[in-house]
Amino acid sequence: MPFQDGPAGAPRSGALEGSEGRMFARGLKRKSSEDAEDADGGVAGLPAAPSYTLQRQSLLDMSLVKLQLCHMLVEPNLCRSVLIANTVRQIQEEMTQDGTWRVVAPQAAGRAPLDRLVSTEILCRSGREQEGEGDCPLPDPAPGQAPRRPQSSPWGLDGSREGRGGFQKSLDHIFETLENKTPGSVEELFSDVDSSYYDLDAVLTGMVGGAPTGPGLPAFAPTAAAPPSSTCRSDLGELEHTVEILVET
Amino acid sequence: MAGAGGGGCPAGGNDLQWCFSQVKGAIDEDVAEADIISTVEFNYSGDLLATGDKGGRVVIFQREQENKSRPHSRGEYNVYSTFQSHEPEFDYLKSLEIEEKINKIRWLPQQNAAHFLLSTNDKTIKLWKISERDKRAEGYNLKDEDGRLRDPFRITALRVPILKPMDLMVEASPRRIFANAHTYHINSISVNSDHETYLSADDLRINLWHLEITDRSFNIVDIKPVNMEELTEVITAAEFHPHQCNVFVYSSSKGTIRLCDMRSSALCDRHSKLTGPGPPLEVSEAQKVKARKLTDWKVFEEPEDPSSRSFFSEIISSISDVRFSHSGRYMMTRDYLSVKVWDLNMESRPVETHQVHEYLRSKLCSLYENDCIFDKFECCWGGSDSAIMTGSYNNFFRMFDRNTRRDVTLEASRENSKPRASLKPRKVCTGGKRKKDEISVDSLDFNKKILHTAWHPAENIIAVAATNNLYIFQDKVN
Numbered sequence: 103m104p105f106q107d108g109p110a111g112a113p114r115s116g117a118l119e120g121s122e123g124r125m126f127a128r129g130l131k132r133k134s135s136e137d138a139e140d141a142d143g144g145v146a147g148l149p150a151a152p153s154y155t156l157q158r159q160s161l162l163d164m165s166l167v168k169l170q171l172c173h174m175l176v177e178p179n180l181c182r183s184v185l186i187a188n189t190v191r192q193i194q195e196e197m198t199q200d201g202t203w204r205v206v207a208p209q210a211a212g213r214a215p216l217d218r219l220v221s222t223e224i225l226c227r228s229g230r231e232q233e234g235e236g237d238c239p240l241p242d243p244a245p246g247q248a249p250r251r252p253q254s255s256p257w258g259l260d261g262s263r264e265g266r267g268g269f270q271k272s273l274d275h276i277f278e279t280l281e282n283k284t285p286g287s288v289e290e291l292f293s294d295v296d297s298s299y300y301d302l303d304a305v306l307t308g309m310v311g312g313a314p315t316g317p318g319l320p321a322f323a324p325t326a327a328a329p330p331s332s333t334c335r336s337d338l339g340e341l342e343h344t345v346e347i348l349v350e351t
Numbered sequence: 352m353a354g355a356g357g358g359g360c361p362a363g364g365n366d367l368q369w370c371f372s373q374v375k376g377a378i379d380e381d382v383a384e385a386d387i388i389s390t391v392e393f394n395y396s397g398d399l400l401a402t403g404d405k406g407g408r409v410v411i412f413q414r415e416q417e418n419k420s421r422p423h424s425r426g427e428y429n430v431y432s433t434f435q436s437h438e439p440e441f442d443y444l445k446s447l448e449i450e451e452k453i454n455k456i457r458w459l460p461q462q463n464a465a466h467f468l469l470s471t472n473d474k475t476i477k478l479w480k481i482s483e484r485d486k487r488a489e490g491y492n493l494k495d496e497d498g499r500l501r502d503p504f505r506i507t508a509l510r511v512p513i514l515k516p517m518d519l520m521v522e523a524s525p526r527r528i529f530a531n532a533h534t535y536h537i538n539s540i541s542v543n544s545d546h547e548t549y550l551s552a553d554d555l556r557i558n559l560w561h562l563e564i565t566d567r568s569f570n571i572v573d574i575k576p577v578n579m580e581e582l583t584e585v586i587t588a589a590e591f592h593p594h595q596c597n598v599f600v601y602s603s604s605k606g607t608i609r610l611c612d613m614r615s616s617a618l619c620d621r622h623s624k625l626t627g628p629g630p631p632l633e634v635s636e637a638q639k640v641k642a643r644k645l646t647d648w649k650v651f652e653e654p655e656d657p658s659s660r661s662f663f664s665e666i667i668s669s670i671s672d673v674r675f676s677h678s679g680r681y682m683m684t685r686d687y688l689s690v691k692v693w694d695l696n697m698e699s700r701p702v703e704t705h706q707v708h709e710y711l712r713s714k715l716c717s718l719y720e721n722d723c724i725f726d727k728f729e730c731c732w733g734g735s736d737s738a739i740m741t742g743s744y745n746n747f748f749r750m751f752d753r754n755t756r757r758d759v760t761l762e763a764s765r766e767n768s769k770p771r772a773s774l775k776p777r778k779v780c781t782g783g784k785r786k787k788d789e790i791s792v793d794s795l796d797f798n799k800k801i802l803h804t805a806w807h808p809a810e811n812i813i814a815v816a817a818t819n820n821l822y823i824f825q826d827k828v829n
Contacts, residue, residue, distance in 0.1 A: 158662075161662060161716070161719075164719070164720060168722075176447060176448045176449075176450060177445070177447050177449075177473075177536065179536070179725070180535055180536065180554040180555075180585055181554060181585045181587060181604050181669070181725075182722075182725045184582060184583060184584070184585050184604060185604055185665065185666045185669060185725070187583075188583055188665055189662055189663075189665070189666065191583075192662055192665075193662065
């Protein structure tokens with residue numbers, strides 16, 4: 103399996119020029135300045151900073167895609183999801199410090215949006231546990247054999263029709279953005295900071311439990327570059343099957 | 352370090368010279384996913400070797416008795432028993448499949464003629480009894496030889512049934528099923544040295560079980576945050592101390608290891624230890640009470656090297672396996688690029704760090720893209736704790752001798768599979784000119800990963816799982 107990294111022997115310095123404290127010290131493709139495909143304009147001798155931004159953006163996009171392409175039929179690997187979500191958070195934090203993370207909501211919101219940049223809530227709802235509800239698998243020595251989780255449907259039939267609409271809207275938004283993959287498009291992704299933020303988070307982190315909603319997803323599956331993970335199943339047939347189950351629930 | 356320099360047998364009696372012994376599994380290039388081996392474990396004596404696969408099956412190999420007429424050939428491992436341990440399930444409430452893949456097998460110490468092991472998938476642990484039957488009774492009074500019941504009123508004389516030898520039959524039967532105790536995926540099971548209890552760990556919780564009791568378990572660790580949005584760390588592995596039945600360890604995705612003591616009275620000692628070096632402090636009663644509210648564990652964590660920080664730092668620091676040494680004095684952790692040996696008395700940093708495949712550090716972005724960065728490699732100790740082993744890519748595995756500080760890269764492949772053929776050390780070329788017999792980083796096959804290995808408890812025999820094949824290697828020295 104060949105790597106797509108930069109040409110062998112391309113120099114990788116610990117710190118990129120003009121970008122102190124950046125995270126991409128290693129493990130990132132460095133485009134040589136002669137690279138004609140440099141999207142920054144292809145001018146030889148360009149400073150590394152724009153390239154770094156592009157690469158960081160690309161890592162962010164890749165991470166978001168990874169979070170979405172979780173299994174539909176098998177519970178996703180929680181460790182992997184948490185690690186990816188943490189990576190996304192780190193990128194967001196850095197971009198926030200840069201000022202490249204433009205949040206449209208009024209700054210009066212203060213720290214709150216930053217704290218909730220990427221919620222792992224839905225992600226961890228793979229256990230199908232709702233907040234605030236007792237969730238212990240088995241308490242101290244109480245005999246009990248029935249499955250403990252009274253499960254509601256993935257998106258909560260309890261009056262979240264709106265929520266579902268919100269998901270749909272957010273889904274389309276995400277897919278469009280990812281398809282375009284233009285630098286700075288990520289701001290559009292996170293431009294809704296209010297309550298629909300959680301919907302976005304849910305969308306970002308959670309195809310968990312197989313609840314793809316409607317027409318947005320089939321459009322997504324062929325266009326996005328799926329990582330060659332053998333555990334990802336984006337089969338449309340399975341998708342429809344899952345949607346059927348949801349609808350019947 | 353990518354491998355020992357040069358080829359050939361290293362001089363010195365301490366060095367091990369590994370030779371091919373056996374390989375099990377299909378030669379077919381087309382690998383059925385169900386056949387992929389997902390766990391390997393020797394039993395306490397080393398006479399039995401169990402494997403679990405993605406299809407939920409367990410295969411147990413038994414070592415043949417040494418043949419006196421061929422004293423130079425060591426006992427071979429042959430199939431002893433095969434059974435279906437777990438079946439795929441469907442969780443209708445969540446509309447999710449529960450995979451039948453066997454995540455871990457752990458043997459129980461042998462107490463009678465039968466053998467017992469625990470096998471687990473993501474959700475359910477099962478205790479299996481494997482027993483032999485080599486005799487059968489004949490001459491029943493109430494039934495014929497072919498099993499038909501006789502009419503009791505027709506019986507005029509009684510006889511005592513006699514035992515007759517039969518072909519050996521090995522039967523596996525599930526004796527206990529420990530279910531419904533894990534919301535998240537089970538990653539570890541570990542039998543306690545008391546031989547009565549065991550722990551099972553999932554992403555967020557660790558439960559303690561009694562082997563006889565299936566309808567309840569005690570939760571001993573819970574790192575699930577009240578607000579799930581705040582989840583940033585999961586449990587990755589857990590193990591009981593080999594001798595102290597109250598001590599266990601668990602590792603996390605952030606690279607920390609926590610040593611826990613289930614006895615509440617030990618809290619004070621550990622608290623005093625945590626405050627610094629030197630003899631334990633005298634702790635007043637008031638402080639004892641306070642200590643009880645503190646975390647009741649030692650936290651082992653190596654400070655991060657700020658100069659090598661990247662977006663991937665956390666991911667590669669995630670610990671995929673933690674194992675106590677046989678002596679119980681040390682523990683070993685495996686993260687993505689290295690294995691570290693820790694002295695249980697020193698939390699600040701490991702006593703040894705061994706690089707497994709440092710040449711991958713510059714490839715982390717690609718490894719993130721293809722998900723290889725999330726591969727969970729296991730590690731194991733040699734019987735005397737002087738050597739450790741772990742797997743890598745391209746069907747390579749790495750051995751580290753802790754005494755001589757030498758390491759070697761070996762390969763599990765069918766090409767080196769002549770009986771008793773010595774394994775040639777392999778070397779990965781990291782840049783510049785590639786020497787003959789070296790392989791460049793970009794040519795490594797990342798689909799051929801050695802995640803699961805096991806070492807015989809007493810002898811230098813190792814079992815290496817390469818996708819769907821199981822390789823057995825032995826040390827040349829008899």
